[in-house]
Amino acid sequence: MILKLNDVTVIYPGTAAEVNRDRGSLPVKTKAIDGINFTANRGENIALIGENGAGKTTLLLAIVGILEISSGIIEADGIQLTRKTLNEVRKKIGLVFQNPDDQLFMPYIYDDVAFGCRNSGMTEEDIKIRVNETLNQLNISHLCNRSSLKLSEGEKRMAAIAAVLAMQPSILMFDEPTAFLDHRARRTLIETLQKLQHTKIIITHDMQFAEEVCNRVIILKNGRIAADESKAILYNKELMQNYGLEALQSKAAVQGG
Numbered sequence: 001m002i003l004k005l006n007d008v009t010v011i012y013p014g015t016a017a018e019v020n021r022d023r024g025s026l027p028v029k030t031k032a033i034d035g036i037n038f039t040a041n042r043g044e045n046i047a048l049i050g051e052n053g054a055g056k057t058t059l060l061l062a063i064v065g066i067l068e069i070s071s072g073i074i075e076a077d078g079i080q081l082t083r084k085t086l087n088e089v090r091k092k093i094g095l096v097f098q099n100p101d102d103q104l105f106m107p108y109i110y111d112d113v114a115f116g117c118r119n120s121g122m123t124e125e126d127i128k129i130r131v132n133e134t135l136n137q138l139n140i141s142h143l144c145n146r147s148s149l150k151l152s153e154g155e156k157r158m159a160a161i162a163a164v165l166a167m168q169p170s171i172l173m174f175d176e177p178t179a180f181l182d183h184r185a186r187r188t189l190i191e192t193l194q195k196l197q198h199t200k201i202i203i204t205h206d207m208q209f210a211e212e213v214c215n216r217v218i219i220l221k222n223g224r225i226a227a228d229e230s231k232a233i234l235y236n237k238e239l240m241q242n243y244g245l246e247a248l249q250s251k252a253a254v255q256g257g
């Protein structure tokens with residue numbers, strides 16, 4: 001097993017505005033993740049789905065330690081996530097943010113992709129090899145000397161993936177990677193993800209995409225796991241509707257009722 005979550009809870013503190021508005025009363029807290037348990041095996045491709053506000057983004061941010069968990073245990077590749085192990089865990093898990101602009105901030109894509117490697121103390125020579133390999137792997141070598149400010153959404157998405165891949169994490173996580181992609185960019189992304197052998201957890205509202213890229217589906221509802229099954233669940237109309245989701249149409253849906 002490569003990733004293990006044991007009774008993980010994330011509570012957002014109330015915002016300053018809320019404290020002000022409710023002067024005198026306690027700040028509003030949101031329990032966004034409420035006692036999550038699951039394990040992922042090496043090489044598994046997991047779609048993380050659920051309606052808006054279900055807690056999907058919060059969960060991934062907690063797994064990479066960007067958000068501190070309120071209770072529970074997260075273990076990645078045998079290492080328990082704590083403040084001390086944060087850097088070590090972040091080398092194992094790469095998160096591709098929902099918005100590529102949050103990932104790309106250097107003058108050139110080359111530097112964006114090199115960024116993590118530079119931070120981890122690799123030599124410039126090794127970094128150059130790594131960056132070129134990674135760009136090649138994703139078929140975006142031509143973007144090397146471009147600025148992310150002048151790329152299309154699809155190009156930015158691939159560059160953001162390159163920036164994460166270059167660190168050679170064992171687990172890859174994505175937050176709505178098909179958002180804003182046109183048909184061709186979406187197809188390219190699907191083919192790219194199918195080729196990557198990493199363990200993947202992918203948040204998506206694109207059920208067809210989940211069907212093509214993932215083998216397992218976890219449905220979140222109000223910060224809890226409502227279902228954790230094979231991707232056949234995507235065709236289960238009644239179950240999907242229960243969680244505010246639209247099922248895929250197919251013969252399997254007819255057979256499965």
Ligand SMILES: Nc1ncnc2c1ncn2[C@@H]1O[C@H](COP(=O)(O)OP(=O)(O)OP(=O)(O)O)[C@@H](O)[C@H]1O
Binds near residue numbers: 031052054055057058
């Ligand atoms: N910084 C924050 N402070 C307080 N509450 C927050 C914060 N970020 C998110 N929340 C709340 O936590 C809950 C889960 O939000 P989250 O962003 O994880 O949902 P999501 O499943 O990713 O939704 P979406 O599909 O809309 O992206 C929601 O109720 C949301 O309002």
Ligand SMILES: [Mg+2]
Binds near residue numbers: 056058
């Ligand atoms: Mg989200």
